[in-house]
Amino acid sequence: MTVIGDIIKKYPDVKINLVSGDSDLIYQRLNNGTLDFGIIIGPEKLLNYHSVSLPQNNIWGILVRKDQLIAEKEKITPQDLIGLPILTSAQSKQQDVFRSWAGSLIDQFNFIGQYNLIFNARLLVETGACVALTYQNLINITGTDLAFRPLTPTVTDQNNLIWNKNRQLSNVAQVFLNRLKEVQ
Structure with a gap:
């Protein structure tokens, strides 16, 4: 820009x-x-x-409400996401971005849906119904009830x-x- x-x-x-x-x-x-x-x-x-x-590289993590238990973690491991309702981008799902990061644990992830632009997913995350896998700083969450927590080990694109x-x-x-x- x-x-x-x-x-x-x-x-x-x-x-x-x-x-x-x-x-x-x-x-x-x-x-x-x-x-x-x-x-x-x-x-x-x-x-x-x-x-x-x-x-610039993009860092993957989760968008989550600050009052959810997982938001207390500094970084998110594959084990942390087991059983949580997760939205992911349609492209990352097609590319299977997270399989090498999560290994066999990915089969225990609860992918509830996909989004094509994070703004709409953000609206659902704000309800507390799910978390969204997304890039850091893709949307401005300053002054909101949302937090971004990066994945560990780090996943970048x-x-x-x-x-x-x-x-x-x-x-x-x-x-x-x-x-x-x-x-x-």
Whole structure:
């Protein structure tokens, strides 16, 4: 966002369109030409796309109400999640992100549903009905009754900026990409 901000300041006539969505939406929009770039998180097959790995990693943990017993823990082990009602992102469920972290204990997890954007899952977590596996700082929980607790051992995912190999970048998109590579 710093690079985008710099471009807007230097070229005030530039217009941007920020789109939030899961990887399926990002791939679709890249392929039909309605997005120049997308950020894909986690292990994805990027054969049809150019990509740049971004320096920030995403840390997995749980979103939980502060008044729940599990919120007292600093870090969450696989044993801590046994029997708890858990929401997870549809993509992490498809990628089986947590199987190596939890090992055979994952078969004792109570996955009650999936979400595609954490904001909606947050609303259910606020009721105390479940916890949600999510990334740290994906949503702002400052001043709420919610807490984030990271998994241990740590589970992280890489951020990748991607763009379609079969489409020529616009001048503005090329300026963005060049500037991003300069600051990395």
